[in-house]
Amino acid sequence: QKEVEQNSGPLSVPEGAIASLNCTYSDRGSQSFFWYRQYSGKSPELIMFIYSNGDKEDGRFTAQLNKASQYVSLLIRDSQPSDSATYLCAVTRETGRRALTFGSGTRLQVQP
Amino acid sequence: DAGVIQSPRHEVTEMGQEVTLRCKPISGHNSLFWYRQTMMRGLELLIYFNNNVPIDDSGMPEDRFSAKMPNASFSTLKIQPSEPRDSAVYFCASGTSSSRADFGPGTRLTVT
Numbered sequence: 001q002k003e004v005e006q007n008s009g010p011l012s013v014p015e016g017a018i019a020s021l022n023c024t025y026s027d028r029g030s031q032s033f034f035w036y037r038q039y040s041g042k043s044p045e046l047i048m049f050i051y052s053n054g055d056k057e058d059g060r061f062t063a064q065l066n067k068a069s070q071y072v073s074l075l076i077r078d079s080q081p082s083d084s085a086t087y088l089c090a091v092t093r094e095t096g097r098r099a100l101t102f103g104s105g106t107r108l109q110v111q112p
Numbered sequence: 113d114a115g116v117i118q119s120p121r122h123e124v125t126e127m128g129q130e131v132t133l134r135c136k137p138i139s140g141h142n143s144l145f146w147y148r149q150t151m152m153r154g155l156e157l158l159i160y161f162n163n164n165v166p167i168d169d170s171g172m173p174e175d176r177f178s179a180k181m182p183n184a185s186f187s188t189l190k191i192q193p194s195e196p197r198d199s200a201v202y203f204c205a206s207g208t209s210s211s212r213a214d215f216g217p218g219t220r221l222t223v224t
């Protein structure tokens with residue numbers, strides 16, 4: 001079982017719709033959760049992080065965390081063609097191994 | 113802030129040659145990470161340093177790989193001898209105690 005699992009996609013949504021990206025993790029000791037966006041040929045860039053159960057909103061992005069279910073998601077409202085990219089979920093422990101462990105990413109395509 | 117700086121951006125070398133990748137982290141960041149990304153294996157952690165000290169090198173594939181961080185502003189990743197299966201994009205990232213990581217532009221390595 002991979003430590004961080006994501007559906008590889010592609011996830012295709014029409015422009016203006018809500019894109020929902022999901023991630024599950026296996027290590028119950030995980031404390032911090034991150035979403036990175038990676039455009040083709042570019043490096044990953046951080047777009048959201050969440051530490052506590054519940055929702056965290058930043059502009060069109062909402063991160064949702066459920067530690068009991070070991071599940072974290074990213075919602076993108078009013079999706080734009082410029083949101084088309086691969087979205088990487090990453091987790092880390094606050095103690096012990098603190099480097100980020102990444103999922104394989106979900107490719108999102110927003111159709112104009 | 114110039115962000116994480118990596119050099120070279122592209123490297124093409126022949127099997128058996130030594131390859132040295134370089135990284136300058138963001139000033140003030142006390143953690144430095146080396147990641148490798150391939151289509152097959154995704155983004156894998158190779159090694160990470162905290163305050164210039166290697167903390168976790170369990171991701172280093174084998175003895176052909178070595179990494180150093182002689183001071184807070186410079187790190188190298190060396191592959192000797194290189195093999196075709198080492199072809200990948202190598203990312204350096206730096207961060208603070210919050211565990212988030214800011215990625216450099218990457219070095220695309222091709223070993224023929």
